[in-house]
Amino acid sequence: MQTPSETTDVKLDTLNEPSAHLIEENVALPEDTFRSYWSYLLYEMAHYKPIIFMTLITASLILSIVLFHDIPGILTFSVISLVLSIIILLISIGTFAAGTWDKDSKVKLLLEVIARKPAVEGKEWRIIARNMNQYLFDHGQWFTPYYFLCEHRCHEFFKSLIEQERSNTHTSPPTNGAENTPANKVSNDVEKSYMFSSDPVLEAYFVKAAEIDKEAQFEYWRKQYPELDLP
Structure with missing residues (x-):
């Protein structure tokens, strides 16, 4: 059983520890470090x-x-x-x-988005940018821990990555006269089973992260124009 003095010491130690909220509020990015x-x-x-x-x-x-x-x-x-x-x-x-983005770096960014569900103008993108900067530096993907200058650069990169992967994924249409054959039907279903990557792990993460970003953008514009009753 703890004595009153021990209980007081525990409370003081807890108060002296920086809370997660304060840490998130004080995330430093390169734009805060450099003058210009x-x-x-x-x-x-x-x-x-x-x-x-x-x-x-x-x-x-x-x-x-x-x-x-x-x-x-x-x-x-x-x-x-x-x-x-x-x-x-x-x-x-x-x-x-x-830059140099391998599969693991893309997975890291996608999982950051999935885990934090960032709003368009939210502080979550600052945390994601900070974490990605450190990750890329620690894993030798970038030569300084300052890849993203600010959270907006990180968000724009994420959106461009989504669009790039989507545009690089092509599905072949069925050949004329062979649409109804079972073999071609199975082949076409396999080809159309992914939107971003033929890698099942990347595909799952891309789809989930893209959905989260889409919902965040809908919510952002809904708040900007509440009188329009946007879907």
């Missing part, structure tokens, strides 16, 4: 190895021009450096535009 989008972008680029390599090549080129007078050698080095710089720049643009 350009400072954020500069930080990301400074930690991207191909860009660091390209910067070193450029610095070496400038140093060779200053210290040496071997014009043919400098020209050769300049051409090689230019070609490498263009290749690295193209790779960098592609990486910054898309």
Whole structure:
């Protein structure tokens, strides 16, 4: 049996612990850390190895021009450096535009949406963005823990992922004259059994997450226009 002093100590310890509500309210994202989008972008680029390599090549080129007078050698080095710089720049643009999302990363994002059921303008997207940033960094999918600048970028990425996966999934129509054969009917049913992915795990998570987002958008616009009695 606890003495009164022990009970008081337990209550004080409980009060001193940050509640889950306060933690969720104070989620810090890159937009809260960096002064501007350009400072954020500069930080990301400074930690991207191909860009660091390209910067070193450029610095070496400038140093060779200053210290040496071997014009043919400098020209050769300049051409090689230019070609490498263009290749690295193209790779960098592609990486910054898309990132590297494997199956596990997609599953993680979908499960975050399913678990938290985020509203369109709710704080849940801040938590999802924070969790995804840390996940991508911890699992080597991104080179800093700042993939998503803010919750809006995370939500937009999720919606674009849903649309991209849906558009990449094609179902073949039945061939003329063979619609009623049992074999073709079974084949067509299999082909049309998924909307986002032929992987059954991804398909189930995509369908559930898409439904949650659709309901959230309906609820958002219903609140914006209550006089219209939207469905």
